[in-house]
Amino acid sequence: MTTYADRTFTPPERIRNFCIIAHIDHGKSTLADRMLQITGVVEERAMRAQYLDRMDIERERGITIKAQNVRLPWKVGDEEYVLHLIDTPGHVDFTYEVSRALEACEGAILLVDAAQGIEAQTLANLYLALEKDLTIIPVLNKIDLPAADPDRYAAEIAHIVGCEPEDVLRVSAKTGMGVEALLDEAVKQIPAPQGDADAPARAMIFDSVYDTYRGVVTYIRVVDGRIVPRERIKMMSTGATHELLEVGIVSPEPKPTEGLGVGEVGYLITGVKDVRQSKVGDTVTSQRRGATEPLTGYREPRPMVYSGLYPVDGSQYPDLREALDKLQLNDAALTYEPETSAALGFGFRCGFLGLLHLEITRERLEREFDLDLISTAPNVVYQVTTDDGTEITVTNPSDWPEGKVSEIREPIVKVTILAPSEFVGTIMELCQARRGQLGGMDYLSESRVELRYTMPLAEIIFDFFDALKSRTRGYASLDYEEAGEQVSDLVKVDILLQGEPVDAFSAIVHKDSAYGYGTSMASKLRELIPRQQFEVPIQAAVGSRIIARETIRAIRKDVLAKCYGGDISRKRKLLEKQKEGKKRMKTIGRVDVPQEAFVAALSTESSADKAKK
Amino acid sequence: MHVPFCASRCGYCDFNTYTASELQGSGSSPDTWLEAVRRELTRARATVGDRAVDTVFVGGGTPSLIGAERLGAVLATIRSEFGLAPGAEVTTESNPESTSPEFFAGLVEAGYTRVSLGMQSAAPHVLRILDRRHTPGRAVDAAREARAAGIAHVNLDLIYATPGETTADLRGSVEAVLSAGVDHVSAYSLIVEDGTAMARKVARGELPAPDDDVAAERYELIDDLLSAAGLQWYEVSNWASSAGARCRHNLGYWLDGDWWGVGPGAHSHLAGRRWWNVKHPARYAAALAESADPEADHEVLTPTEQHTERVMLRLRLAEGLDLDLLDAPARAEADRAAAADLLELRGGRAILTRRGRLLADRVVQDLLLASETAPA
Ligand SMILES: Nc1nc2c(ncn2[C@@H]2O[C@H](COP(=O)(O)OP(=O)(O)OP(=O)(O)O)[C@@H](O)[C@H]2O)c(=O)[nH]1
Ligand SMILES: C[S@@+](CC[C@H](N)C(=O)[O-])C[C@H]1O[C@@H](n2cnc3c(N)ncnc32)[C@H](O)[C@@H]1O
Ligand code: SF4
Ligand SMILES: [Mg+2]
Numbered sequence: 001m002t003t004y005a006d007r008t009f010t011p012p013e014r015i016r017n018f019c020i021i022a023h024i025d026h027g028k029s030t031l032a033d034r035m036l037q038i039t040g041v042v043e044e045r046a047m048r049a050q051y052l053d054r055m056d057i058e059r060e061r062g063i064t065i066k067a068q069n070v071r072l073p074w075k076v077g078d079e080e081y082v083l084h085l086i087d088t089p090g091h092v093d094f095t096y097e098v099s100r101a102l103e104a105c106e107g108a109i110l111l112v113d114a115a116q117g118i119e120a121q122t123l124a125n126l127y128l129a130l131e132k133d134l135t136i137i138p139v140l141n142k143i144d145l146p147a148a149d150p151d152r153y154a155a156e157i158a159h160i161v162g163c164e165p166e167d168v169l170r171v172s173a174k175t176g177m178g179v180e181a182l183l184d185e186a187v188k189q190i191p192a193p194q195g196d197a198d199a200p201a202r203a204m205i206f207d208s209v210y211d212t213y214r215g216v217v218t219y220i221r222v223v224d225g226r227i228v229p230r231e232r233i234k235m236m237s238t239g240a241t242h243e244l245l246e247v248g249i250v251s252p253e254p255k256p257t258e259g260l261g262v263g264e265v266g267y268l269i270t271g272v273k274d275v276r277q278s279k280v281g282d283t284v285t286s287q288r289r290g291a292t293e294p295l296t297g298y299r300e301p302r303p304m305v306y307s308g309l310y311p312v313d314g315s316q317y318p319d320l321r322e323a324l325d326k327l328q329l330n331d332a333a334l335t336y337e338p339e340t341s342a343a344l345g346f347g348f349r350c351g352f353l354g355l356l357h358l359e360i361t362r363e364r365l366e367r368e369f370d371l372d373l374i375s376t377a378p379n380v381v382y383q384v385t386t387d388d389g390t391e392i393t394v395t396n397p398s399d400w401p402e403g404k405v406s407e408i409r410e411p412i413v414k415v416t417i418l419a420p421s422e423f424v425g426t427i428m429e430l431c432q433a434r435r436g437q438l439g440g441m442d443y444l445s446e447s448r449v450e451l452r453y454t455m456p457l458a459e460i461i462f463d464f465f466d467a468l469k470s471r472t473r474g475y476a477s478l479d480y481e482e483a484g485e486q487v488s489d490l491v492k493v494d495i496l497l498q499g500e501p502v503d504a505f506s507a508i509v510h511k512d513s514a515y516g517y518g519t520s521m522a523s524k525l526r527e528l529i530p531r532q533q534f535e536v537p538i539q540a541a542v543g544s545r546i547i548a549r550e551t552i553r554a555i556r557k558d559v560l561a562k563c564y565g566g567d568i569s570r571k572r573k574l575l576e577k578q579k580e581g582k583k584r585m586k587t588i589g590r591v592d593v594p595q596e597a598f599v600a601a602l603s604t605e606s607s608a609d610k611a612k613k
Numbered sequence: 614m615h616v617p618f619c620a621s622r623c624g625y626c627d628f629n630t631y632t633a634s635e636l637q638g639s640g641s642s643p644d645t646w647l648e649a650v651r652r653e654l655t656r657a658r659a660t661v662g663d664r665a666v667d668t669v670f671v672g673g674g675t676p677s678l679i680g681a682e683r684l685g686a687v688l689a690t691i692r693s694e695f696g697l698a699p700g701a702e703v704t705t706e707s708n709p710e711s712t713s714p715e716f717f718a719g720l721v722e723a724g725y726t727r728v729s730l731g732m733q734s735a736a737p738h739v740l741r742i743l744d745r746r747h748t749p750g751r752a753v754d755a756a757r758e759a760r761a762a763g764i765a766h767v768n769l770d771l772i773y774a775t776p777g778e779t780t781a782d783l784r785g786s787v788e789a790v791l792s793a794g795v796d797h798v799s800a801y802s803l804i805v806e807d808g809t810a811m812a813r814k815v816a817r818g819e820l821p822a823p824d825d826d827v828a829a830e831r832y833e834l835i836d837d838l839l840s841a842a843g844l845q846w847y848e849v850s851n852w853a854s855s856a857g858a859r860c861r862h863n864l865g866y867w868l869d870g871d872w873w874g875v876g877p878g879a880h881s882h883l884a885g886r887r888w889w890n891v892k893h894p895a896r897y898a899a900a901l902a903e904s905a906d907p908e909a910d911h912e913v914l915t916p917t918e919q920h921t922e923r924v925m926l927r928l929r930l931a932e933g934l935d936l937d938l939l940d941a942p943a944r945a946e947a948d949r950a951a952a953a954d955l956l957e958l959r960g961g962r963a964i965l966t967r968r969g970r971l972l973a974d975r976v977v978q979d980l981l982l983a984s985e986t987a988p989a
Contacts, residue, residue, distance in 0.1 A: 533953060533972065556829035559973040561802045561850045563770075565615075565672055566866055566880040569887055569912060572922050579978045583986070 003040070004080040005073035005251060009226070009261040013192045017084040017221070017265060018137075019067070019101040021129060022111035023119035023477060024090035027141040029053055029064050031111060031173035032087040038179055039072040039083070041251050051252065052087045056367075057360060064089040065360060067097040067207065069104070069219060069265055071251040076187050083186065084221075084265040090121050092479055093354035096301040096333060098125055100206045100280055104221035104265055107135040107190030109182070110161070114140040114148035114170070117156055118444060120418045120479035126160065135190050136161055137169065139182060144172040156445045193223075193263025200291040201225030201233075203260070203284040208275040210329030217254075218278045221265045223295055225286070228259035232287035233270070236294040240277060241287045242270035275329050303335050303351025304411070304482070305461050306395045307358055308376035308504070309365070310347030312584055312595045316371055317346045323369035324348060327361065334361060339396060343504045343588050344374060344598075349396050352378075355461055372584075374598045376504045380458045383409040383485065397506040400492040408490045414439070414483040415453040415460065417468065419476035424449055426471045434459035435488075435510065454483060458508070493517050493547070495525070496539040500589045504598065518548035521601065528597035531555035536591055614650065614687060615876030616674040617894050618643060620711070624744040624814070625772075627806035629878035629892050630674040641894040643679040649898040650875050651690045653890075653907065657873045658694040661883070665698040666691060668862035670705075672729075677707035681719025688723050702726055702766075702861045709752040717762035727766040727860070728759045729799070735789040736782035739775050742820070743803075744810075749789075756793035766858055768797035773835060774828035775803045776821045783831050787838045796858035798844055799851050800835050802828040829971050836967065849929045849970050867926040877907075885914050925977050933964035939980065946983035950976050 004010075020028040029050040036042040036051055052068040053059055064087060072083040086101040088094075102108065108129040112122055129136060138157045140150050154165040169185060171178035207219040220227065227233070229247045234240070246269040248256040260266045272278055283294035311320050324336050335351035352358040358378060365371050382394040385407040394400055415436065417427055421443070428438065431453050439452040460480060468476050493514050495505035505525075509517045518540025525538050529552055540548040564571050585592040619630045636642070669691060676684060684705055691697070704727035705720065712730070720728065732752030734740050740749060752769060759767050769790045773783055790798055803823045805812050814820040836846060844852040848867065853859045865872055874881040877897035880889045888911035891897050900907040914922070920938070927934045936958065939947060947963050950956040955969035955976050969976055 533955075533975070553826075555825070555972070555975075557802070557825040557832070557971045558975045559849060559971055560804070561800075561832075562804045563799065563801060563850070565670075566872060566874050566882065567889070568866065568882070568922055568926070569880070569889075572918065572925060575925055575974065575977065576921065578974065579981060582978055583982060 003073035004075075005041075005071050005082045005249075006255070008249060008257045008259060008264055008266070010082045010264065012195065012197075012261075012263040014080065015082050015084070015193055015263040016107065016187055016190045017105045017193055017263065018107035018109060018186055018190050019086035019088055019098075019105050020109045020111055021088055021098055021101075021125040022090055022141075023113070023116075023121040023125075024063065026090065026111050026113040026116070026119075026122070027173040028090065028111055029087050031109075031141060031171065031179065032068075032070070032085060034173055034176045034179045035072060035083075035085060035183065036070065036252055038176065038183070039074055041070070041072055057364060063091060065091075065094055065097075066209075067101045069101075069207075069250055071249045071265065074183050074187065076184050081187050082264075083183070086265075088125075090125075091356055092121060092124070093352075093356040095121075095124065095128070096353065099128055102129055102132045102134060103204055103281075104206045104219075105132075105134060106193060107137060107186065109186070110136050110138045110157075111141050112139070112153060112157055114143050114150045114153055115145045117149075117153040117448065118160065118418065119477035120416050121477065123160065123416060123418070123450070124479040124481070137182070137185060137189055138163060138167065139169045139171055141171055141173050143170045144175050144177065152445075156448065159444065195222070195224045195262035197225065197262045199224040200289055201227055201284070201286045202291045202293075202295055203227055204295050205278060205280050205282045205284060208278045208280055208332070210273075210275055210326070214269055216272045216275050216278050216329070217267050217269055218284075219265070219267050220260070220284055222260045222262055224262065224291070226259055226261050227268065227284065227286075229256075233268070233284050234287045234290050235278065236283040236285055236291070237279065238277075238282075242272060242277075245269045245271050273329075275332060280332065301333050301353055303333065303353060304457060305352045305354055305358060305378045305380060306349055307352065307378040308339060308341060308344065308347050308396065309336075309350050309362065310341065310344040310374045310376075310504075312372040312374055312586075314345045319369065320348065320365070320371055320373070323365050323371060324350070326369075327364060331361070333357070339398075341376075341398070341503050343502045343586060343593075344376070345586075347374075351395070372595070374504075374595060375602065377507055377602045378461055379508060380411050380456075380461065382490065382508060394508070397492055397508050398503050400506075400508065407487055409485040410488050410490065411457040412454055412483050412486050413457045413460065413480040415455050415478065415480045417451045417453070417476055417478055418444070419449060419451070419472050421447050421449045423472040423476060424451070427451060427468065427476065430464075430467055430471055431455065434464060455480075456486070456488065456510075457482075491542050493521075494541045495521055496537075496541060497525075497529075497591050497593075498536050498589050499539075501541075502588055505601065514542050515547050518542075522548045522550040524601050525597065526550040526552055528600050529591065529593055532591055534590070614669065614671040615874065615879040616646070616671060616676040616679060617877045618646075618678050619673065619675045620678060620708075620746060621744070622810075624742075624810040625803060625805065627809050628674065631894065636894065639893070639895040641898060643683055645898045646679075646876070646894055647683050647686060649894075649901045649907075650687060652901040652904075653875045654690050654694045656901075656906075657875065661695075661873065664695060666695045666701060667698045668702040668704075668865060669697075670860075670862040672706045674706075675708045675711060676705045677711040677716065681716050681723065684725070685719060685723030688725070692724075697724070704729055704766075704768075704860065704862060706731065707755070708747065709755040710747040712755045712758065714758045714762060717759045717764055720759075721763045725764065727768070728756075728764045729768040729770065729797075729860075730755055730759070732756075732769040732786075732790065733772045734775065734778065734782065735786040736778065739778045739782055739786075742775055742777050743772065753789050753793040756795050760794065766797060767793070767795040768799060768860070769793065769795050771798065771800040771835070772803050773800055773831040774823045776823055778831075780831070780834065783834060784838070787835055791838070791842045796844075796854040797852070797860065798839060800832070801850055802832065832971060833967065845931070846970070847931045849965070849973055864930075867930060869923065869926075878909075885919065887912050887914065921981060924980055928963065928965060928977055928980075929970075929973055931964065933959075933962035936961050936963055939963075940984050940987075942983040942987035943980045946980050950979065 022028050067088045069086045074081045088098045088101050138161050154168040158165040202224045203220040203222045209217045249266040285291040336348040339349040384392045387404040436453040436455040442450045489511045494501045522538045535554045536552040538550045585594045617630050703725045706729045735749045756767050839852045871883045877894045878892040888908050890907040891909045897907050957964045
């Protein structure tokens with residue numbers, strides 16, 4: 001079946017470009033599913049839930065990580081239109097994906113779960129869209145749920161978007177109810193793209209993805225002129241030129257076309273092998289008679305959180321390097337450089353956008369590249385001025401200067417918390433304990449409050465979100481953004497096994513938390529490290545001062561004493577299993593530490609899965 | 614020879630054994646079992662050929678439950694198929710409560726030379742935790758009856774470090790063993806095996822898990838008391854009053870011998886090939902009734918596996934491990950273990966010290982890992 005949308009060079013007035021933005025799990029991908037179905041681009045039998053979540057890890061976790069665009073045909077009355085839809089992720093770590101998507105759109109569907117109401121990322125994403133002057137279409141989703149309270153939340157949304165409660169559309173992405181009306185409304189409200197068809201070509205790169213079979217696939221939104229295959233193009237930031245091998249659209253699978261015109265969204269393939277040669281935010285123009293002014297760019301996000309990644313089996317170090325190289329092709333936000341740890345051997349210090357990003361990267365490395373990894377406790381970036389005035393940037397506790405320091409600065413973030421008003425007291429207590437400064441508080445409605453804090457980033461990257469959730473019975477949501485740095489009284493706590501510092505366990509913490517970190521780490525390790533043939537003291541120290549101590553007693557018995565008769569195989573298999581376990585241990589000094597101990601000691605309560613909700 | 618029957622299932626036991634009620638309706642009984650093992654012996658004879666049998670060990674399960682007559686019949690079949698070597702050792706395990714002077718007399722008459730009794734403990738509350746059916750004094754009495762009947766070698770099995778057992782309880786058990794005048798003792802530290810009733814109790818918090826430090830202490834106590842009474846360790850869990858009192862059958866397992874395991878779930882070894890029979894007595898008997906092979910599966914040991922087993926089994930013996938079996942990195946590891954008071958290197962052999970016996974698995978792993986991880 002061919003449709004109106006299969007042909008490109010559609011007149012701009014027939015095009016509508018929009019994305020779906022929302023808090024996590026409010027149903028963006030499910031709504032996109034219904035749109036794929038209603039517009040007929042995916043047949044009934046090929047349909048599967050969250051069609052656009054294409055990565056294994058997305059499907060397993062049920063969350064979107066990568067924004068995805070798709071071109072859809074739609075008719076309002078007799079008029080045919082082309083819709084470019086972008087489904088975006090809701091998790092705060094992937095906000096940059098939302099920002100990129102917004103670059104390609106004139107409108108945004110702001111989706112809100114009708115049983116939950118506005119959450120922190122609803123606001124965060126709304127503000128991003130408003131900054132870009134996008135037309136917002138507020139929509140309540142999941143109205144099929146018995147717990148849905150659309151009247152109440154329509155009022156809440158109207159209040160923040162500045163519209164009338166009646167203007168808030170109501171849909172069920174699950175049943176499809178209201179989705180056709182929503183598409184009609186999108187055509188009606190969202191402005192058509194504008195651009196000069198006769199001007200030199202200018203297209204904005206909003207995504208760039210490495211594909212094993214096709215090389216780098218670059219997603220663009222054409223602003224002026226036209227992009228056609230077989231022509232040479234130029235990246236305006238570097239001046240590098242490339243042959244255009246293929247230009248196409250996604251509907252919902254990639255389809256080559258004759259080119260893309262003003263306002264159209266699609267992909268191009270040039271044969272480059274590295275996404276860094278095709279940078280998000282860059283402007284593509286034609287090599288001959290190209291444009292001179294690039295479009296206003298988009299800044300790549302900077303890593304906020306660092307962690308060391310080490311192969312459990314040291315011989316996998318080259319494999320880890322290769323795997324990181326490959327992942328980075330697809331993930332410009334991931335940074336890494338080699339580092340060595342006395343405890344863990346050769347590895348990489350990696351920069352991430354947040355904990356979920358860390359965890360997902362790690363999981364992909366392990367799964368897609370068959371690696372076994374240890375990741376060290378995540379930390380933020382510190383700026384340290386030593387007494388002699390030297391400035392040091394610390395992304396790894398091991399780089400913490402030994403001598404006197406005159407000033408230490410740490411990154412801070414602006415935190416927005418939304419919660420039912422009954423929890424204000426407990427939330428304030430928690431934030432205070434995490435060195436938060438209250439910036440303000442607003443009632444979004446009678447029962448819902450927005451609290452704004454300034455906090456050290458280091459205080460929220462661990463278990464803050466979990467603590468917040470458990471104190472508010474899961475009702476609070478959280479968003480944060482960078483807000484510069486502040487001077488703080490921080491120290492490095494070292495953990496010593498048999499008197500030897502284990503660099504992987506060192507942490508930078510606020511002076512007042514040093515004792516707490518030291519005692520909890522020491523007692524955790526006492527539980528996690530198996531008993532050795534000798535006694536092992538565990539100490540926590542700040543400089544040369546010991547602040548906590550535990551002891552692992554020597555093991556006295558490790559022998560199977562039972563009669564297995566002639567079943568020697570069973571005994572051998574047991575032994576082989578134990579032996580393999582022992583082989584996977586890291587030896588620190590004379591102490592054998594199982595990988596699980598590193599993992600458990602270094603993981604906080606807050607696994608990013610939980611941060612999802 | 615495996616006898617897969619028990620009067621009831623002890624909470625800690627994960628052996629291949631069945632109670633009468635579990636077998637109800639399956640068509641299995643001691644008689645169908647007897648029929649089947651006789652067929653298997655015939656098959657064995659056809660495979661192995663002419664080879665006199667040095668040792669026989671009837672284990673369980675509870676062999677005493679099927680009575681001296683059937684035990685005698687089994688031995689008769691072995692004799693007629695293979696013949697027994699002169700001075701053969703013929704053992705049967707027995708549970709104290711299903712023995713009597715007449716039972717032992719029957720064994721002697723049939724040609725049994727050795728009896729191994731599952732005593733486990735002399736403390737009533739420990740026996741209760743272990744779900745044992747016999748009364749505290751019964752095991753010792755049975756051992757005396759066996760000796761009086763003319764069984765030359767008698768062993769008592771102990772289980773130690775059962776939760777609830779005190780040092781005094783264990784001392785009492787060992788003293789009871791010594792009072793019985795046996796020439797062999799096996800002592801096993803309680804293992805909570807997956808899937809057992811005991812494992813469920815531990816998981817539910819109804820029973821504390823056995824404590825390894827306590828087990829170590831108890832092992833030392835057992836070793837002290839037995840050695841003082843003239844019983845010397847010859848394997849980590851086994852003590853004997855003289856070289857002649859050692860269980861030759863078990864030594865065969867540990868020294869790479871060939872044996873044919875007859876019965877449901879029984880394990881065999883012939884020249885580097887190990888195999889084991891189907892576990893359920895009904896399936897086992899059915900296979901043999903159709904003249905089919907009751908083998909469930911097998912493995913042919915690789916040289917590495919063979920080496921692993923050798924080191925693992927021989928190091929546990931008082932005779933020790935021939936150092937020539939170790940490569941250079943493992944020899945270096947043996948030196949380290951000797952310096953750590955885990956091994957004694959004497960006469961070209963590595964012998965576990967008492968501390969080493971308690972850490973034997975670690976010593977074995979370290980020796981094997983030393984060879985594995987040494988740079989080629
Ligand atoms: N009952 C009901 N459930 C819905 C509806 N829409 C989505 N859901 C469910 O809500 C959950 C989250 O849906 P998704 O579409 O994955 O949400 P999302 O906003 O894309 O989530 P992220 O991409 O992780 O931010 C899934 O279990 C959906 O089945 C709806 O209209 N009604
Ligand atoms: C093959 S078993 C069975 C013999 C006999 N039915 C009996 O229970 O006395 C031989 C010995 O293994 C030991 N044993 C069995 N299960 C054990 C366990 N879970 N932990 C330690 N020893 C065990 C007992 O001492 C038992 O006597
Ligand atoms: S009597 Fe022996 S074989 Fe039978 S269940 Fe008890 S321990 Fe197991
Ligand atoms: Mg999604």
